[in-house]
Amino acid sequence: MGRMIPLLLAALLFMSSGLQAEDASRNSTAEDEATRELAAIQGIWIRTVTTDQGEFTITKDHAGHTTSLVITDAGGNVVEEKHSKFELNIDGPVRIFTFSDNVFVAGPNRGRVAPAPQSYIYRVVGDTFYEFRGLLTDQNEPINVITWKRAKE
Structure with a gap:
């Protein structure tokens, strides 16, 4: 014993x-997965939107944990610009992008601050960034998929 x-x-x-x-x-x-996810979204992403007011190019630049988003018209004039902070969360197979402290620096909303966080599910596949909005349980907005293409350097 x-x-x-x-x-x-x-x-x-x-x-x-x-x-x-x-x-x-x-x-x-x-931690490795979080680092890979952060690296995957870094850089400049672009999409084009056509409305009854014309065609607009939306460019967002993820650098570190900040985003700069600029909307320009067909003539290249800045219509709106805003900056925000973001964080990424991985919950099993779901990736969640949350941005906050949205500060409008140009355009009709200049000076406005939207501090409340907003979240969406995202996925990066190659040079395409998908935003899946309206899928989280606390969202009352319509379901929408927004597609961004990585800018060519």
């Missing part, structure tokens, strides 16, 4: 260190 206690303690210690290594590995994998 006297020899069993040290052996049991050694076995428990061994199992405990294995579980800690597994947790550390899981955390490292999650």
